[in-house]
Amino acid sequence: MIVALNNKSNLTKEEYKNYIEDLIKIECQSKIILCPTFLNLGSMTVKDIHLGAQNVSSTASGAYTGEVSASQLKSYNAEYCIVGHSERREYQKESNEEISLKINKLFTEGIIPILCVGETKEQRENNQVEAVLKEEILSATKTLSNEEKSKLIIAYEPIWSIGTGIIPTNIEITAVFKYIKEFLPDSKIIYGGSANEKNVDILKEVSLIDGYLLGGLSLKPQDLKIFLNKLEN
Numbered sequence: 001m002i003v004a005l006n007n008k009s010n011l012t013k014e015e016y017k018n019y020i021e022d023l024i025k026i027e028c029q030s031k032i033i034l035c036p037t038f039l040n041l042g043s044m045t046v047k048d049i050h051l052g053a054q055n056v057s058s059t060a061s062g063a064y065t066g067e068v069s070a071s072q073l074k075s076y077n078a079e080y081c082i083v084g085h086s087e088r089r090e091y092q093k094e095s096n097e098e099i100s101l102k103i104n105k106l107f108t109e110g111i112i113p114i115l116c117v118g119e120t121k122e123q124r125e126n127n128q129v130e131a132v133l134k135e136e137i138l139s140a141t142k143t144l145s146n147e148e149k150s151k152l153i154i155a156y157e158p159i160w161s162i163g164t165g166i167i168p169t170n171i172e173i174t175a176v177f178k179y180i181k182e183f184l185p186d187s188k189i190i191y192g193g194s195a196n197e198k199n200v201d202i203l204k205e206v207s208l209i210d211g212y213l214l215g216g217l218s219l220k221p222q223d224l225k226i227f228l229n230k231l232e233n
């Protein structure tokens, strides 16, 4: 199982140090991908924990103030990078076009993109789930080779589920995962949105889930340990 930890814009330098001390005590079989803020990305490498970024510039290195390029991420040993998180799509107005550029930059550096896709509550209520996912997936993958497509990780994160404590039913998740597989049969697909140590027993019944993208839970090593334990047993 892939378990990606999205710290979002949390943890100061000192807090991150303590956090890592707790995180490394967790023993598990899952592939842990830690995605801290850029500032914490370079602070330490931890054995058995893979490093990911939360974002990347759509441009190469150069005169782009405030941006962090894929080659810079590579030099800090990032193996993965979250792209197109719904928070960036909403607050930074990231377009599907920009997300496609970012994915290409990452593949050029050999970094695996974790592409976030998902619908709003309103889109679900209006039966637009498949149309939204199709647009997000096709626009992001249109220039990729089949080999790149197979390496890409898709994180299905229904926006109405992120940080709300509400999760889709297993039937809803299964339907979406099957739909995504029609476009990307060989990609790993993970689930994100309020996944935690209390609902993991239900979620893990969905056999198509290859892993999880955890936001809130990523910040609580004790609960994360329970989550991983339940997931793996």
Ligand code: PGA
Pocket (backbone or CB within 6 Å): 006, 157, 161, 162, 163, 164, 192, 193, 194, 195, 213, 214, 215, 216, 217
């Ligand atoms: P959450 O966030 O686990 O806090 O719902 C997931 C995410 O936004 O990646």
